[in-house]
Amino acid sequence: MVSMSEISSNSGSKVVNKCFCGIPVTVKKSSTTDNPGRRFETCKLYNPMTKLGGCNYFRWFDTTQTDWQRVLINNLNLRDNLLSKELELKQEELATVKEEKMRLVMEVERLKKKVKNVKVENSRLNKECSNGNGISLTICVLVCVFVVCLAKLL
Numbered sequence: 001m002v003s004m005s006e007i008s009s010n011s012g013s014k015v016v017n018k019c020f021c022g023i024p025v026t027v028k029k030s031s032t033t034d035n036p037g038r039r040f041e042t043c044k045l046y047n048p049m050t051k052l053g054g055c056n057y058f059r060w061f062d063t064t065q066t067d068w069q070r071v072l073i074n075n076l077n078l079r080d081n082l083l084s085k086e087l088e089l090k091q092e093e094l095a096t097v098k099e100e101k102m103r104l105v106m107e108v109e110r111l112k113k114k115v116k117n118v119k120v121e122n123s124r125l126n127k128e129c130s131n132g133n134g135i136s137l138t139i140c141v142l143v144c145v146f147v148v149c150l151a152k153l154l
Contacts, residue, residue, distance in 0.1 A: 023043070
């Protein structure tokens with residue numbers, strides 16, 4: 001049996017390879033360390049994991065790699081994997097920083113409201129103190145100092 005058949009497309013210039021099933025092959029890329037990045041033709045219906053479906057047609061599409069090419073491609077693949085993991089970690093770190101930023105923004109808003117309330121209370125107490133005698137003024141000053149100290153503690 002012939003390993004593949006060739007037919008011309010309508011344009012007459014493109015050759016379409018077919019597997020033993022008679023359907024056009026698919027081109028895939030090897031991810032093994034022995035043949036990293038090499039392209040090959042295979043049956044579209046064949047599942048190499050289960051070894052089911054279609055036929056087990058296989059043909060290298062690329063030329064054989066030299067040892068230095070294989071080593072280089074494997075090293076580049078390792079570097080790519082490391083960089084992908086590093087990117088994933090940095091994205092997780094960024095998400096954590098964004099969450100912390102939102103928490104801090106909400107805390108700042110809460111503290112701004114608290115400061116505003118203390119200023120309003122301070123103003124009210126100042127008005128009350130200015131309408132009374134010296135003893136009232138002393139009490140108001142002590143109350144203001146107490147409110148400010150309390151605000152700093154919270």
